[in-house]
Amino acid sequence: MKNPKVDALFKPLQLGDIQIENRIIMSSLTRMRCDKVTKSPNDLVVEFYTQRATAGLIMTESTFISERSQSWPGCPGIMDQVQVEGWKKVIQSVHNKKGKIVLQIWHSGRATHSQLQDGLQPWGPSAIEINGPHQILNIPHEIPHEMNLEEIQLVKNQFRKGAQLAKEAGFDGISLHGSNGYLIDQFLKSNSNKRQDEYGGSIEGRCKFCLEVIDELISVFGKGRVGIKVSPIGRFNDMYDNDPIKLFIYLFQELDKRQIAFIELMNDKDEENAYNHGLPSSQSQTQNLFEQLRNSFKGVIIGNVGLTGETASQLIEAGIIDAASFGMSYISNPDLVERIRYNFPLTVANPDTFFEGDQVGYIDYLPYQQ
Template identity: 40%
Template sequence: MKAFSPIQVGHHQLQHRIVLAPLTRFRATLEAVPSELMVEYYAQRSTLGGLLITEATFIDELAGNYKQAPGIYTQEQMEGWKKVTDAVHKKGGVIFLQLWHLGRVGSSSLNPAKEPVVSASSIPIPGNNPNGRPYETPRALETDEVKELVKRYKRAAINAMKAGFDGVEIHNANGYLLDQFVNSHSNKRTDEYGGSIPNRCRLSLEVVDAIVEAIGEQRTAIRFSPNGGIHGMKDDTPVETWSYLTSQLQQKHPQLAYLHFIEARSDFRQDDKVNTVDTLDPYRKLWKGPFITAGGFSTASEHAVQLAEKTGNLIAFGRSFIANPDLPERLRSKYDFNKYNRQTFYTHDAVGYTDYPFYNTISHL
């Protein structure tokens, strides 16, 4: 089966194509430092030649500051992550850090000096936030601030290398800051970062350019969610927009470690969405390197393996990997899955985090 065949990703030959998707879990310290509990969590899910993508990680102190979500902008945070990467590497795993900025999804109350949230334009997310209050209206970034933002992503990628990561994944999906620039309904700018598809995609491509310059193509990856509606996202021409992004990356940076795409119908906040139709083929046809497909596979593992067989893609699992630290072996051996408990996804202790049982004593893949 292709799902359990080797594939080259960046500088590493993976031994299978089952990937830990990036999953926010809020187990860091109040100082956004990875905890010992996180070391255990990632080590549990490590396999020989398997790829792990970390939870989204703030690039600096103004990128979001959710309590107990990790950062990569202080020495203490880098040292905390180094314990994680050492534990993963000890088991022969490969680990990429996902770089994150919330943009308008954030809250000024979480910023150090109550700075307003920022976005491509001064357009709030429609509706109410999880606390039942309307989302804040963001401040549109000035052109020079956008250029400074590129430097902040680059600095975070360099910090990730110091922390021992094998690469970084740029979070350009799910309605967060970079995605806010890409989508036409959240970007009404009139400068070089707004208007046309090339202009709306400019920031994303500049971030890739800067990180590649700092750490190399084979240590750089990016995640997209074309036609996704999370956090009020909407684009008038999604296939054209993300085809442009994909073709530009293929042309300029064909040696990127991978591109990571989320199925359009996938919503991580719901349990009953199962994706059995492939909407990512337009981008898969354009990108010649490793391609990760994510979204809706937690209750459709057979479909995921079939998709890997058909396309050769790597498949990213979220909820199933939370509840099954030995997920690759369970898939390969067709073992039953542990059931996940959504109530413990965003708590702060070991329950529902590192206490899910392994099926049995499993040899490394």
């Protein structure tokens, strides 16, 4: 029997020019199973996304735009024709199942290590390293090189080139990875951006790079197929802003002027983690992030972090978000849409198989058997 408490998730929705059949969105999931030589999606990856094609919309895993922008082995790129061909197979297979798929375009900035990118020093807005070990290498982070104005322009060009290749591959849209302490987020936040020039200082200065990259993506895909993911209060990768609500109200208003299709908004719950260093916790900065930002952006807001079918539905009915994205539940429930619709129990994911490895813990989670 259908669960009446999740009805709101099953009303179709228009995200700019992208029409989706339900509001259950698969959030980006890095799984490090792509071909390590070509850095391109392989058959396993095609199968993983195809199994999840009933989602209203799939956000791909983080996909890098240059050799200097990758931070994890086994992640895909969008830099060359081999990768375009790899992505085409994913997209065609998802489209054959009537699914929709958007590329998450990514630059890791300081959140990488020269050992993972042929000796290249990481870049960042300022020469401030992440205070904490690298997630995969478990060694200290390096001090990034502070990007000069030519390097900022180069990276903007790389984002545009990546978007052109994504369009050629056939993606339904593109989402800028502005969350979780990667390059865009590093420019936004006060603890990682101490620049004295027009790309730092004031809130307007810290948002400038992000908005210029958004404009590059719009120039390729058109405003109705561009989105962004943000994490205003997230601590992952040693991030912190001293006034996140003010910062993100401004950013949302600027994104609203550009009429982009969606913002995926992470409401992080980090109370304590490796990066806290005595700073206030995420939740102590605000208890109602969604409500505080809602009115600054008229387009679609996709709520994220810790949601269930029922909590997401309630937020949609209250007009606080328009759709919801699910990360962890999509690792182990390829048929999440049906499980939410019929209130079937969810399979719990095994964290040991999150990253790298083969099909185990990747494409062997089965649909619910009654």
